[in-house]
Each structure stands twice: as structure tokens, then as C-alpha cells.
Amino acid sequence: MRVAKRDPREIPLVLEAQRIWRGLNARTGRDTGFTQAGILFNAENEREGAGYETWLKHLDGLGVDCRMLSGAEFSAMFPQSRLRPPAALYCADDGRAEPQKAAPAIAERARECGAHILTECAVRGIETSGGAISAVVTERGTIRCRAAVLAGGAWSEMFTRSLDAGIHLPQLKVKNSVLRTEPHDGGPDQAMWAGDFAIRKRQDGGYTIASGIGNVVDIVPASFRYALDFVPALKAEWRALMLRAGWRFLDEARMPRRWSLDEPSPFEYCRVLDPKPSRKLADMAMASAQKAFPALASAKVAQRWAGYIDATPDAIPVISGVAKIPGFFIATGFSGHGFGIGPGAGRLMADLVLGRNPVVDPREFRLERFVDGSRIELLAGY
Template sequence: MPGPHVVPVHGDPDLPREVDVVVIGGGIIGASTALELAEGGLRVALCEKGGIGKEQSSRNWGWVRISRRDPREVPLMAEALRIWSGLDQRIGRDTGYRRAGILFTCATDLQYAQHEQWNRNLEGYQLDSRMLSQREFKDMFPGADMPLKGALYTAADGRAEPQKAAPAIAEAARDRGAHVLTECAVRGIETSGGAVSGVVTERGPIACKAVVLAGGAWSSLFAGNLGIDFPQLKVMNSVLRTKPLEGGPEQAIWHGDFAVRRRQDGGYTIASGHENIVDIVPKSFRYAWSFLPAFRKEWRSLSFRFGWRYFDEARIPNRWAMDEPSPFEYNRVLDPVPNRKLSDRALAAARRAFPVFAKAEIAQRWAGYIDVTPDAVPVISAIDQVPGFFMASGFSGHGFGIGPAAGRLMADLVTGRTPLVDPAAFRFNRFSDGSKIELISGF
């Protein structure tokens, strides 16, 4: 079965003629933005070219973490932890959220010192996060066989179910009056006097005064058709899930060789702790200079490959008219073939560390495309070139956990409310205003 099974969301049959805001993209970022706007009393249309949550929002690890994030994301993620804690009650649906804690293991004294230094970013947030000694780690996991110096343990972190969360949030947005439109690609934006006046979808036009692009890995292509250059590439991560397994760790654990997270169904999501694949595509050359510092820093964790993906993307037009089918109508869901070698290697490492995983049976594999920016920090911003156009994309593998707060911040920017946090770090024009673009946390 390709891709994980996502809770289905049935789209509305009728297209609204006019709304206040159109949100493009039905992942957790778009759904959260739609929910926040609808709760604020705005008329909203959430337009998704495929199904709600069918791409990376359902294919990620399901971690809800503040630990080891880029420091620029920490204030927003602190708000996300607060939102997640009451989200299920607020929306009346199950996202699978649980505050279970996350550990980042330290194999060397240097790693221990780096994690200890990072943890100072949480000073003042009153969050339960501390360094564990080697002995404390062994006491927490008495059956583990891992030669470690210790670990960063953030009990305030948690987990949720990617296959449930975005659909639950989208349905809650619909409860509050939002239109949820699936298999309804937005071909482009219409303007009047240079400002947003509507969108054209494959099913017809919708008049509006603001548009939020939350298109994940598709955002650069969409923006490019408007003449807006968004430096974004894709990194592929492969995942497997196991059948229910008793006796495994309750906390999510990151190690250099594997990452594990207990699932609501009793199984585990397992992936490599650091290995990802980068397909060389035409945009790899276009954005090579922008991403060079990041690739230099992350080269040990990235496997570059040249294959059919290059030719698949070379055939995608960079420009199209709104009276003809767009590229988004020819590829409803990005569903890459997982790399079995990477996930098998991760499972083998997990079995060495935790003997209980020797009994683990693989239930399914999948892969997903992480949309990354040169500094691995998202864009949550107005786009000055087109008044009324906003972007919430480029979450670089960190989007699931921060999604509810990113949606609230995006809604603040659209409505002109006081922002949830200072949005300066997420501004779009940092890529063109001479700002130093620096990768801190990695993809």
C-alpha cells in the first residue's frame, strides 16, 4: 500500500464564489492557518490539490519537539507546545497527542557539551528539559545496550499521529465555517491594481482579498509562476512502522543511527537518525549557490543521487496559463519510493540498542519529501511583491510539531493582529536583503 493510511477528509462539493482568505495546501500548516482564520470570524477556503494531509504532513516522524531546534524557532515552538496540550479538546477530535518526552543521545563528550549548550536556549521557558548522565540513562532504560555519555531529555516534548492531525484540524476548520476543497488545485492568483483579488482553481475562480501559500514541497513552483523566487529544495526521508510491540520505550529517542517513536496503535515509527537522500534535479543547479553552505555542513547526512527524478522534474513547466491544467493537477500526491536500505539499517541499529525490537515486525514502509530552505528555517511572511499574498512554507522537516503555532502566527500576519511571536526570523525577504543565511540546526 503506497503511503501511510491517512484519515480521509471528504471535500465540499460546491466552490464558494467569494471568501476573505484562500489557503493553498491542506497539510498541517495550511489546515492550522485555516482553523485560526475561521475562528477569527473570517470566511476561508482551504484548497488542496489532492487529499488533506496526504504528503509530508502524514509521512513525518510525529515528533512534537522543542529540543534541538534552531534557536530562531524556539519561541514559536514554545507556543506550539501550549497549543498542542489543549488542541484535542479545542477541536473535539483525536490527534493522538501525548506529552511523552524526547531524548537526544550523546555518544561523545563533545556531543554532550553541545546538547548541554543548546539546552540553555530554553532558559526562562519553564519547560522540563535537562541533561541525563550515562547512569541516569541506563536507569531509565535498563535493557538498553548503548555506549553513551548521556542524553538531552526534554520531558515537555511529545508526539502526535501524523495520519490523524491534519485531517482533524481541517475538519475543525470546517466546523467553524471554512470551506474544505479537496482535489481542487489552485492554478494561480488574480490581482487588481497589483494586489490579490482572487484565485483561479481547476474548478473555477474564487474572489478573495488574501492568499496564504502553504504548499510544502510545491511552494517554489507555485511562487515561480508569479515571478517570485523562493529558494527551496526537497530532501527524501524513508520511514517504516512496525506492528504493535510490547515493552519498547515510551519516550521518543534520537540516536545517530536511528530514531524511534511509539505510535498510538502500539507499534513504532522508525527511521534513520541522520541519513536522507537528495535527488539531483534542475533546481539543484539553480539553487546550488544558496544551499552550498548548508550542504557543506550536512554532507555526512545527505546522499546525493541522479536518476529519473531529474527528468520527471525537468518535464514540469515553470510557467503556465490559468486557463490550462497546472502541474499540480498531474501529480496529486508526492509518493516517493522508500529506500529500504536506510530503514533496514535503522531498524537493525534499534534492535542492537533495544533487544525488544528483535521481535518487531515491519507493517509498512513509506517515504516523503521534506521541503527545505537554505537555513532550514521556514518562511512565515507576507510577500511584499504582491500585496495580500502570504507564504508559510519551507519548514525543513520541523513543520509537524510547530504547525499549530505556525498557523496562528500566519493568521496574525494576515489579519494584522499582534503577532504571536516576533516574525522577523521567518521573513521571506531575508533571502534577498543581504542577510546572512546560516544553517544552525540542520534538516
């Protein structure tokens, strides 16, 4: 849940999310693991440091504790580190939480407040009446409704395409590999990005470590479908994207594009996207973290995993109603920022569904930006 180096268009939503995170333990009556320990982005050179200083101007007047550190200040803050950046961006207000605790805490509190949560229950599609949504069809039956929100992560594009409603949702999957260590001393208390690795301390005393720039993009049929949409992203972030051709292309090519609502959908045959992690990329990140913080040399790896990031061409989410289907809403494409920004996104979506004054201006997150002639731009480095 960082404001550090955010795309300026996301900053208002991030600040709302941080406000909610700060009170979420009390609101749920449970521990989410949230703590405001701060986040740092190390500058690899003076030019990058100057870019951070320019970005800081987006926070003017917002009362956010975010500032530049000189190389000497960084060394004083992390005397155990061998890193020697010329400068670093430090946002003390930024924080972290534990997904394994926060997600159940929110769900359990929602149930206590009267929400019904169905697990192991795939949604096959929707029904409409007079052009507006009237029901959601699940594998367990039909649920009548006047509004529905698609928050399907990396599945969202496939779902919208199956509706055959002409919804243009350019979204691709990007795989990132991660590892966590057993409890260990010697690393930073603050979360940190340092180019070839990113690290955060866990509540259990271990560390989560991943590559700072190593993201695998499998070439699949959707890559060609949305190639023109993603040209700006490729130009801005080509160094951080590793294009790969493999069996994933055939796996996705075999998936049906349409299905009957009275038969099993692809979401029932593959309930969880759980890709195999890249041991090489995760180990490279671990080695870089150990080089930067020698005390981590004896840290033991407890788990490795990978996940698919639901990426949009401009790397900011879609939080929007769908004009073609009144009552149908989409919240997806968080491009790796979903956990931290989630509470703010949920608040904004609730406002849109209920017709309330939105907590932040939703214009930047509208679905129509991909088809209304708006300039789609990924702001490099965010």
C-alpha cells in the first residue's frame, strides 16, 4: 500500500486506501498484519534520483511524509547494507500487510455484517433483461440481481469476451516469481526496491523477495488481439518484460471462447491460476538481496510461488460501469497494485454501484478510455 512512485493518476485512490488500511484492524476486529514501516526506492544513478525528485512534486500539499534521502542518509539508515545508492525516495507513511491474514479478516467481518460469500462456486456468465443485467449464473444456480461487479483479476478479459457484448478490455497476464524466507535477522525493516530485487519484511520475521524488474510475459493469442493497445507499455517498460513463447500459447488457444450457461465453464476446469515459479529469477533476486544485506546469507527459503498480474496498457486499473450493459461493473487490471490499493478501489466501486458521490474522481479508471480516443500512456517507472 504505497504512494511511493505511483502513477499520479492513482495517487488519490492510494491515499484513500491507506486511510482505510490504517483502521482496518479495528474495523474487522482482526489482525491484518498492517504496519506503516515505510517504503524506499533506491536510485541507481543521479539521473534516476532527479526523476524521483520530479515525481515528489505530485505530493505537494497532500501532507504525505515522503522525501528524498541522500546517499549518506541512506547509509546511516541502513548501516548493515552494502548498497550505496546516490539517493533514495523514502515514504514513511507507506505500509505493508499480510494477504493471508487480511483477506480472511475482511471476508469474515463481511459475513458477520450479513454478506454471503460462496467459495468453490464459479460464475459462468450473466443474464440480461431489457439490455440491463438481471442475474448472475453460477455453477450452483442463478442469482437474481440488479448489479454485479466483475473482479476476476487475470480472468476478467476472458469473461468479458465470452459475453459477446463488444466489450473491449485490453488485459494481459504478466508472471512474477516470488520467494519467502524463514524468520531471520539482518534485513531492512522498511520495504525496499533496489533494481534487481525487491524485499519486504513479514510479520513472522521472514522476508518476501522478488525480482525488481523480472516479469515474464507469455505470448498467447490475446497478445496479438491486444498488440496495438500494448505498444505504449512495451515502449516504456521493455527492460522489465521478458517475452516468452511456449506451451502457454497452445493452452490458451484451446480454451473455448463461448460456452452455454448450463454447462461447465473454463473457470470450473481451472479454478486457480497457479503458475510454476521461475526458480532462476527468484534465486537471482535472493542472491542480490544477500549481496546487499550480508546478514541474509544464511537465510533459508521457506516457499516459492508465482502469480499472474492482470496488466492493462497504462498499468492503472479499470474501476468502471459498462455502458453497454447497465448494472454491470468491472474492477480489474490493477497491474500488480491490487492488494495495497484494494480498499480504496472497493470504496470507489461501492460508490459507483450505489450511485453515491465517488470518493475520488473515477474518470481515469473508466473502461471507455480504451475506445473513446483517449491517449493511452504508461508513465515509465511507475
